[in-house]
Structures are given as C-alpha cells and as structure tokens.
Amino acid sequence: MYLKLKKSYFDVLDRFTPFLVITTIISFIIGSYFALYGSPPDYIQGDSMRIMYVHVPSAWWALMSYSVLAVSCTIWFITRNPIFNLVAKSIAPIGAVFTLIALVTGSIWGKPTWGVWWVWDARLTSMLLLFFLYLAYIFLWQAISNKDLASKISAALAMIGFINVPIIKFSVDWWNTLHQPASISKFSSPSIDESMLVPLFIMAFASLCFLITMFSVRLRIEFIETRISRLRQKIYD
Amino acid sequence: MTDFFSMGGYGFYVWSSYIIFFSIISYVFIMNLMKLNEKKKKLINLEKQSDQSS
C-alpha cells in the first residue's frame, strides 16, 4: 500500500534535470539545422518532406509512451508497487501531447501531399483513436476523487486500451483496404535516403530527450504531491 | 535567404508545423516547470509546519 519514498529518488532526478534540459535544447538546435537547411529536399515531395522530421518522431514516441504506460500498469498489477502507477500517470500527458503534435503536423503535411488537410488514412485514424485512449486515461484520473481507486481503475483501463490498440490498428487497416484504393497512402513505402536519416534520427533523439525531461519533471511533481498529502495527514491528524 | 524561407513553395506548411511543434513543446515544458516550483514551495511550507508542530 505504502509508497516508500527515498530522499535519493529526488536527488537523482534533481541532479539529472539540468543536464537533460541542456541536451534537449542543443540536440533540437542541431536537429533543426539539419532538418531545415542541412539536408536536400525530397525529389518527389520537395521541401514539404521536411515536416517528416517533426511528424515521425512525435508519432514514434507517442506510440512508445503508450506502451510504457500500459507496461507499467501491467507491472503495477503484478507487483502492486505504486511507483509504477506514478510512472504511468506522469507519462500519459506527454504521450498525449506527442499524439496531438503527430496529428496536427500529419494533417499539415497532408495538405501539400494529398491536397487536403485530412484523409481517412489508416495511420492517421488509428492515431486519432490513440489520442482518445490517452484522453480517457487522463480524464479518468481527474474524474475519480479517491486517488487510490483512481489508480486502480485507470490501470485496468490502460491495459484494456493496450489490448485495443492492435485491434484498432488491424481493423482500421482492414477498413482502409475495403473502402479506399491503396495508392492514396504515400507514407507506406517511403524510400528514405541516407541524407534524410541523419536529421530524422537527431530530431528523434531530441524529442526523446524532451520526453525524458518532461517525464522526470512530472514524476517529481507526483512524488511531491504524495509527500504533501502525507504531510497534511500527519499535521492535521 | 528568401529561398530558405519559401522552402520551394512549401514555406507555409513547413514553417507552421515547426512553429506548432516547438510552441507546444515549450508550452508544456514551461507549464510543468512552473507547476514543479509551485509544488516545491508548498512542500517546503508544509515541512516547516510539521517541524513546528512536532
């Protein structure tokens, strides 16, 4: 039941944050330079291909965050160590932000590529549903006033959502082949040139650093909140 | 220079997506840091209170 909070957790997170922030900023600067200037334009899509360098990393990390969320909820179910719940709780909003970014930039990319802001492409649609899975998880935490109950229920929901993600992906793919000619998806087999991989990986690394920074900050907020509620109980008991 | 900003005619799309990306990211970053500082202050206050009471 009890979360054993050691002082050392705080110390480690505190010491690493400035380092992480600096790495994030530097790698974003380098990444942006390569993404916007230092790489050649794509020979089919031209310079609009540059949107990929923010879109694709966001989509990757959005998916990864949900996996982390669901896996830590699963581990929580097995070990009942509340720290895994806090991990899940603090990664959810960041994942939601990345999903939102992936959706918006995907739609902006769609305009020059397909000529429209949105197509009901399998990937975009499953991304949209993933966004709602994130929202459901976050709102559930807010809707239940009893934090203990909230942690148990949202963990169960996250696991069910995780089972649902591949089903949604599979079914949306199925629906896509049923209703639309497959040629519409230009994303599906992009022959990525080596010169594009460099900025892509730098931007992905930068976004990952940002994710880790935010994650550690949010985790610390959760730790502090637990301590605050415990101190309150001690004082007013 | 104008070449760089026009991005071969795709300037609006490319720049708007980068602006959106970085503005959302910095908003999230600043909001969370502010929240962290606020919570830290609250914790320090409470710790003082509990030291006094005990």
Add this chain to the structure above:
Amino acid sequence: MKSLYDLINRDLKIAFFTSSNFLFTGSFYILVVVLIPFIFGSDSEQLRVIFKGIIWISISLSILLTLERIFYSDYEDGSLDLILQRYNSLEIIICAKFIAHWIINCLPLIVILPFLSLLFQLSFSDIFPILINLVIGSTGMVFVATFVSALTLGAKRTIFLKGIILIPLLVPFIIFGVDPHSWPILIALSMMSFVISIYASSYGLRLYGE
C-alpha cells in the same frame, strides 16, 4: 441458474416499470432512422447505403446513453450492496447484466430492423447479413459497455467521459459490423470481449466493494 434468472427478471421489471422499456428503445431507433431522409434527401439509392451505417451509429449511441443503467443506477441508490450480498457470485451478476441489457437495448432494434428496412426498399436477402452482424456485434458491444460501466462506478457522473472511454473500444465492432462478410471476425471479437469483460467487470465491482 435461478439467481441468474432472478437478476435478469429484476432488470427487465425495472425497465418495464420505467420509461426505458422496449417500446421506448424501439421508437428511439425508429426516430434516428427517420432523420436520415431529412438530412440526405430522398434519393433511395443513396439512402440505402447510409441506412446500413446509421443502424450502427444508433446502436452505439443507445448503448452510450443507457450505460449508467447497467450498474450506476443500482450503485447510486444502494441496491448494488443488496445484490452483492444476496448473490455472492460476481460472474452471475455480470452475466445477468449482459443478458438483461442486451434484451432491453439491442433486441428491439433487431426485431424492428426488417420493418425499418421496408422503408428503404431493402429486400430480406439484403437485410439478412446485417441482421446477423448486428446480433453478434451488439452482443460484443454490450460486453464492452458492461465493463466500462463497472469500472467507472466511482467516477463523477459524466456521460462524456464515459463516451470517450467507450467509443474507441466500440470502433472495431463498428468497422467489422458494417462489412457483411466479416461475421467470423466479429464472433472472435465478441468472444474476446466477453472474457475481458468478465474479468474487468468483476475487478470493478470488487473495487467498488472495498
């Protein structure tokens, strides 16, 4: 077996006594379908296509609207305590809720669907695959709705939150339900959601008990 029957009987009685009985759910579906020609005009070729989709929209809406009747109304007035005390097998309670809710909410649509399809000049051979899919798909949707209802017992009464939770989970059923040949996948999905639902609902009810 007797307790299963008793619980179903009780839910059906509640539905029968209040405004949520079969007549009303049936008219809900008819009214939703009546809206179609007003929106899309009276071109019967186009209407036929839209009609098949609207059925699924109306059934997911009706499941969403009645979500709180599965467990929440019993929880709110304290009957759930009594039910948990009298029938100490959670699985039976959950199965009873599945069946009762399906009878109240989905059966009316399945019964009136052949008559509704007459309005859109669809023959019985057109409607038969839809009917099969609807029977299987709506069962699965009820399984999903039941565990969402059980898990959100402690949440504030916000139908929108429950909608955000429920609708992404219903998407696969709708996608496969619309396609007339995908009933084997629908059966698999429904069976899977049955298993998940038994576990998740009893977890939710147990948490509520604590």
Add this chain to the structure above:
Amino acid sequence: MKKLSINELKCFRGESLVLKGISAEINEGETYLIKGSNGSGKTTLLRVLSSLIKNYNGTILFDDKDIKDDLKFFQKFSFIGQKNALKENLSVSKNLKLWEILFGKKIDVNSLLQKYNLNTVIDKDISSLSDGQKKCLSLLKLKLCSVPIWYLDEPFVFLDSKNRSILVNEIESHNQSGGIAIITTNTELDYKSDGEIIL
C-alpha cells in the same frame, strides 16, 4: 453459542489507517453501538463486518468461523445502509416487487407496510415520500429475511418518536430471539446497549 468476535481489526482507506485495531466480543442477544464523529470510519467498520470490504487485517469470527471463509455468511446478516435501495421513480408497491425478486420470497405487502403505518403511500412514487418515510421503508428490509445479525447504519436519523419506538421494540425482540444488532450513531442516543465501540 453464537457470537461475533472481532480481533485487532485494522483497515486502510487509501493511505490513511481508518480502523486502528478494534477488538470486541459480541454475544448472542446483545446490541452494540458504534460511536464516533463524522468520517471516523463507522460506515467502513460496518462494511468490513458485512464483508463487503474484504481488504483488512485482523480476524472477524462469527459462530467460530472466519467470515472470509464462510461462504454462507452472506445469508446471516442484514445491512441497512444510508442508501435505501429504492428506485426513486418507481412507486412503493413496484419497489416491493423488486425486493421480492432480490429476497426470493413473496411479500405480504399490506401487513408489511402496516408495521410503520405506510399503507397510505403504497401507490406513491418514492421521490414524493419524505426522508423519514424512505427510512422506514428501508428498515422494512429487516422483516424480509430472518437473520442472526443486524447491521444498522444510522437507523434513527429522520425517524419521529413514534417510529423510533417501533424500531427500538423491533431491535429488542430481535435480541430476545438471540440476534445480534450493531448500530452506528454520531449523536448521543438514549439507547440502552450492552456495549460500545468508540472510534
């Protein structure tokens, strides 16, 4: 000799310890009061005792059997909570029909309602009844099954003096037939009890 014995009962709600080691021995035919201020865990204690909350430390024995292991324990008590298990938009008689199903027996409606003089409201909707009348209806659940233990959560709230004396008589006759009654209260109650648990 049927007795309910509680041993070092501890229960967490979230992170806070609500029940801090409670022990009591309640013999056949006794009435115990649970006293405590608001939020001190009276309802929690009753829910633990009726094994609706299973997550606790310590032991609760009834008739020398642990209530966790006794699958039949659910048929040995009646729990009257603060929620009254009545559907607001249905009439009294329809609500009784629902109870008939839940309790699995025929109810003689008229003689049951006679108990608290509720015959006049039989066709009224629950939502139009007063709080006191709802409470009386809720207390009628005690008459629907004969069980050795009664858990009553704030039963005297909303009751007028006449109905209160009816309930007191009920509890006394239950005690005389060897039953146990456990009553929570947050007000000073001039009720003669065999013991008290103070939270």
